Amino acid sequence: MTDFLADRDAWLTTNCSIARTLDVVGNRSTLLLLREASMGTRRFDQFAARVGISEPVAAARLKQLVADGLLERRPYREPGQRTRDEYVLTDKGAQLVPVLVALRQWGDTWAADAAGPSVRVEHHDCGAEVHAVLRCAAGHDVEPDGIDVRPGPGLLRANRD
Amino acid sequence: MTDFLADRDAWLTTNCSIARTLDVVGNRSTLLLLREASMGTRRFDQFAARVGISEPVAAARLKQLVADGLLERRPYREPGQRTRDEYVLTDKGAQLVPVLVALRQWGDTWAADAAGPSVRVEHHDCGAEVHAVLRCAAGHDVEPDGIDVRPGPGLLRANRD
DNA sequence: TAGCTGACTTTGCTATCCCTAAGTCAGCCC
DNA sequence: GGGCTGACTTAGGGATAGCAAAGTCAGCTA
Structure with missing residues (x-):
């Protein structure tokens, strides 16, 4: 198992954590909505305007983000306004902040x-x-080329005859 | 300018580094190809098989990654085989590794x-x-909620009458 | 020089993402 | 209780991303 990278074809991709994360945040508008949420945006129309997406798309993505537990709806009341819901990052959502920082840094x-x-x-x-x-x-600080990839506990292998 | 987050609507989104990074790597297959490249995959058919995408898609995305300077084509020769090109991460591409690590960590x-x-x-x-x-x-180590966002040198503002 | 193989390309189709424009709906203000 | 406003939903349509299946092509090996 020492040179297991050469054996890479035997892996199954079904338990890849990167792919699974991308299943949740793998499109542009979702990540940009999370950018806004991490910068303090809370109201529906502000999300749509600041991300630059249409209302139908904002509604669909925000709904999915709440369903996935990255955002939370919370009732609030501005003076002289009626009760509404605002969208706030959950802990699960906040843990994506390093992804956003890394993306911003590259850009x-x-x-x-x-x-x-x-x-x-x-x-x-x-x-x-x-x-x-x-x-x-x-x-230790680690450079991008200073990492080794090893099999983890959840590694699935394809059957080979 | 102290409370500039409240002024958020005046920003233009055209110079957002996150959005610009997503213009380059904003789709699933591109990031998964970079995952493979960072793990040592170099040959065309291995990219397609390991990412789980079809050959036309792999060809298109790899071509774009080379055009964007994240991958580099390099001729190589296996014994008893003819000369081919392999795809290797450039420095520009390697600097996306923190994004991949952060995505994996969340997953x-x-x-x-x-x-x-x-x-x-x-x-x-x-x-x-x-x-x-x-x-x-x-x-200092910084927690996801321990960051402040401030205007940078390239901040563009919308004209307000 | 004929065949094999890896690396693509072409074709034709489906699914997803996103748009604009126009509704709907709830509840505070008056 | 009628209007306004913020928060959506609906309808219709275009662009992009993906698939499978089949074709092309270069250059070693035999």
């Missing part, structure tokens, strides 16, 4: 305007810029 | 089989498990 480096990126992400406590980095459980 | 937590995730990502140097974490330039 800042490779796709920003000459003037630079449009937003800057800061640490709330100290104001320093925030990055997504790879780190191992022993505390 | 491991929220969408894995009861038996656990199918693969484990280890630090090449020490074997400890690798995670995507948020860290600020001052060296």
Whole structure:
């Protein structure tokens, strides 16, 4: 099993965590809605306007995000307005923030305007810029090419005759 | 400008780094192809088989990934075979690895089989498990709810009359 | 030089995503 | 209790992403 990468064809793709995550957030509008939610957007029309999608799409995606447990509907009341629901990130949804930060970081480096990126992400406590980095459980910083992929407990193998 | 999040509607979405990254890798098959590339897959038919996509789709996406500079075609020759091209991650492509790790991590937590995730990502140097974490330039660990979003140098504002 | 093989391309179809435009509906204000 | 407003839904249609099946093509091997 040492050189198990060569054996890669024997794996089944049915238990790939990346693919399963993409089943939930694998389209553009869903990730952009989560971007908005992580930046404090809460109301339906603001989601649609800020993401730049139509209302039918916003309604469908928000409904799915609530069904998947990434957003939560919570009643609220503005003064002089009637009761409404707002959409707030759950803990499950907030755990996707590293994905958003990593995506933003790549775009800042490779796709920003000459003037630079449009937003800057800061640490709330100290104001320093925030990055997504790879780190191992022993505390070392890890470079993108410094990772090895090994079989995990849920690895399924195809039957080979 | 202190409470600029309330002013969010004045932003234009045209210079959002997340959206621009999604313009490049915003569909399922592209990210799964990058997953494969980061795990060492190099040949056309292996990409198609391991990602579970048809050959026409694999051809189109790989071509686009090369055009976008995330993959590079490199001639190689196996003994007794003719010369072919293989697809290898460029530095630009490798910088998306944190995105893949963050996606995998979320799937491991929220969408894995009861038996656990199918693969484990280890630090090449020490074997400890690798995670995507948020860290600020001052060296602090940052929680998903510990970030503030501020205007950056490339922020475009809509004209307001 | 004939055949094999890996790497695609072509064709034709389906499904999903997203759009605009026009409804619907609930409940606070007056 | 009639109107307004925010939050959707419905209807109809275009673009993109995906599939399977079959065809092309280059260049080693024999």
